[in-house]
Amino acid sequence: MSKIFISGAAGFIGSQLSYYLFKKGYHVTLLDNFSYGVEDNLIFPDCDFRGKIIRGDIRDKNLIDELFKKNKFDYVYHIAAITPLPDCQINPIEAVDVNITGTLTILEASRTYGVKKLVFASTSAVYENNEKFPLFEENPVRPNLIYPSTKYAAEQFCYDYVKNYDMNITCLRFANVYGPHIDCLRKQPPVVGYIIRELFYDRSPILHSTGNQSRDFVYVEDLISLCEMVLNGKGFDIVNVSSGISVSINELMLMISKLMNREEINAIYKGEAFFWKKYPELYKKPYPIKNEVLVHEVKKYTNLSNKHAFERYGWKPQTSMEEGLKRTISFVCEMLEKHC
Template structure:
């Protein structure tokens, strides 16, 4: 975060929904430690209290325990707030396939509640977590914001609907927003446990326990893995940009490179072996591909560079080294 960005936020208040989650808590840490006023709204369905525990005694931090599916909770959270970083959502393609109704309630109805509450409270800008799943079955690489395919899961549908609602709120109510299509974000505080755990923390935990991680498919599927610090940078740029052309757009939020799952597992073994040499000998297993998974994902980040001056600092290797060191300290 630059001093210029800090100055723009110094006398403002930022609401972070889903602040006890992985991405939300990293955003909170960045802002509260720079003396910026932060309000966190979370119902702790997937977020963890321990993620925000260090900030509870900060005078510039306020926690509201509430649910975005409740409009009154959203209105309460938006009181006297200048900006919103909307991270609250039910993630995971498999979860949405198993329970599409709850995913829709949180990701669509909850999102609409937040838009209405933020609009009515006079919020200046609404930055929200969109998703690379919106590209669906469109096969061309790299993914460019203006070209998407058909969604492949209920989760993907909900995140695309978010973009449509945000656009309508701009054209109908002149309400400004920016959507960030996250690509496979990873880093500290990402939960390795549970049925819907993301691949990197899950694999790290299995390696640490000397268990064999299981790759879906032959390992050739690839992703644009994006370290959390790049995502924080993107959120802050979206929050503080003075470029009117940058508003009411969606942006790929990624590094702009892709890594196969097989390569990922090898890198994790290499970096974890620096802490425990026996990890390098752990076997990697395979099973069938998952329903709803796209084969390859790679973002073009040219639009974000051009309009927001986005400049990601962490490639996959640098990000994994940071993440592995954090997990080694916290999972032992």
């Protein structure tokens, strides 16, 4: 039985991946420091990971070294990170420490103890300044926000370890991921979780700009299936994980409101300058965040090619947006009912 280590295992994607691999018969070791992960994510109908997960930080070299030495992991999924864009902008030192130094801690332990394959969770946000679509893995990227910059730097270190030590590492650039267990409680949740939450409470979601900006959404179970497929890949690889289809925020709002029978609730549209208004630290003088940065972040269009994932691994997304949203709504509403 192969042994797998998963960092960030109490988060949205990490918890779903942990459960999937556990059900497939892998021996999984889970780690999370619960700065963003939550215990509710670890509860499944036929499995409860709350008593099994290790509470620890990926930057704790002694802990990571001890875990890797003791368990002799075959495969590693490194998902732990600070991902909310405003959180990274407010505290860039912490973001760099977790997203880059933490990744190097995992890379070095993987090298030292002979991990066969490491899969690194990157992000499509590295393409934030690209303007030709669809986006391909070989496109040059030059991100400027802290979060994608840390992820791109971590990708470079993954490449270094392959080049210098002949390791096997795949970097998965996730598009906008949605599905059961999506975070909907934090101050600035992903847009799918946010809209569902607001409609559940009969509130009008606040959307920015015109709502015509489009994103590439991928369902979490489709993403997880690719996570397993890439385990046999050799050398260094970067893979887009996407539906290949862009959906506007207005279309998303309409689909969710119909599925929730909340069509009478209309969105409220506000300007891009207040996109991160819940984070006043970013607006403080003498150097407030530039208005054009917020406008760009709100209005950006994403459409990733998943051609490489299909040609190398035979992967294609299988879940329609409607079906994926139905499952997501069902889970989120059930969870919110518990918090009422």
